[in-house]
Structures are given as structure tokens and as C-alpha cells.
Amino acid sequence: MDASTTAPAWASVWERQLIDYLNQHTEHEGQLLHEYVAAARETDSKALAYLLDILVEDELRHHAWFRQLARTVEAGSNLNFADPPVPHFDLDRADSAALLEVTKRLIANERNDLKELRRLRKELRSVEDTTLWALLVDIMIRDTEKHLAILRFAQGHRRKRVH
Numbered sequence: 001m002d003a004s005t006t007a008p009a010w011a012s013v014w015e016r017q018l019i020d021y022l023n024q025h026t027e028h029e030g031q032l033l034h035e036y037v038a039a040a041r042e043t044d045s046k047a048l049a050y051l052l053d054i055l056v057e058d059e060l061r062h063h064a065w066f067r068q069l070a071r072t073v074e075a076g077s078n079l080n081f082a083d084p085p086v087p088h089f090d091l092d093r094a095d096s097a098a099l100l101e102v103t104k105r106l107i108a109n110e111r112n113d114l115k116e117l118r119r120l121r122k123e124l125r126s127v128e129d130t131t132l133w134a135l136l137v138d139i140m141i142r143d144t145e146k147h148l149a150i151l152r153f154a155q156g157h158r159r160k161r162v163h
Contacts, residue, residue: 011077019077022070029063047132054139092159103155107148114144 011019036059040052068085075084091099121137128134 015077026066033059091157096159099158103151
């Protein structure tokens with residue numbers, strides 16, 4: 001994939017260790033990704049190939065995030081703060097009222113989705129051992145819970161007005 005990020009000589013010990021860890025993990029993610037792709041290609045089972053493709057999508061995203069994290073730490077150690085791959089923690093710049101309004105609305109939508117997904121999951125109990133459907137709904141439930149966690153994080157870190 002990409003060349004590893006290298007910690008500059010002036011980086012702190014912590015930054016060097018973190019960049020090394022992120023690079024090692026990125027390399028491991030890359031190996032795991034290749035294993036998933038190979039396993040999906042080699043199987044005669046369309047269901048297994050389908051499931052492995054889901055994992056490949058996740059591993060690709062994880063691989064990208066680790067590369068972005070390493071590049072961001074490296075940019076910070078170079079004092080190159082202009083536009084790192086992982087943005088600065090600047091939620092305080094968002095209009096607090098607007099952020100609160102949009103996150104409340106999106107959280108309500110996600111909660112409704114979660115309720116519907118759980119209802120659907122119950123409906124699929126009779127086929128959970130004979131189809132992939134229930135598993136896909138389980139994954140969507142987890143994704144929706146992740147979406148809620150992200151929105152709650154943004155909501156909880158909005159600018160607190162101090163007067």
C-alpha cells in the first residue's frame with residue numbers, strides 16, 4: 001500500500017513510538033487484508049466470499065485510518081499543522097446551537113432506525129440458521145449504534161458557552 005510514515009529525528013519519544021506502532025499495525029492490517037481477499041477468491045462458497053468481502057471493506061477502512069493517524073502524528077511532530085489527514089479537534093468552532101440541533105435530529109433518526117432494525121431482527125429469527133439475513137441486520141444494528149456514539153461524541157464536545 002503506502003510507504004510508511006517515518007518519525008522525524010526531532011519527534012518526541014512518544015511520537016516516535018506511536019508512529020512506529022501505527023506503521024506496524026498498518027502493515028499487519030495490510031497482511032490481514034490480503035488474507036481476506038485471497039480467502040474470498042479461493043472459496044467455492046458464495047456466502048463465505050460475500051462475508052469475507054464485508055470484512056475486506058472494514059479492513060480497508062481501518063488500514064486507511066491507521067495511515068491517516070500516522071501521517072497526522074508525523075505532521076504534528078514536524079509542526080506542519082495546516083491540514084492533517086485527521087482534522088484538528090475543532091468542534092468548538094461549530095455553532096453550538098446548530099450542532100446541537102443537527103445532532104438531536106440525527107440521533108432521533110438513528111434511534112428510529114435502531115428500533116426498526118431490532119424489530120426486523122426479531123422477524124428474522126426463523127431464518128437465522130439458514131440465511132445471512134439476520135447476520136446482516138445484526139451488523140446494521142452495530143453500525144447504527146456506532147453512528148449514535150459518533151453523534152453523541154460530537155454533541156458532547158460542542159462549544160459550551162461561558163458568559
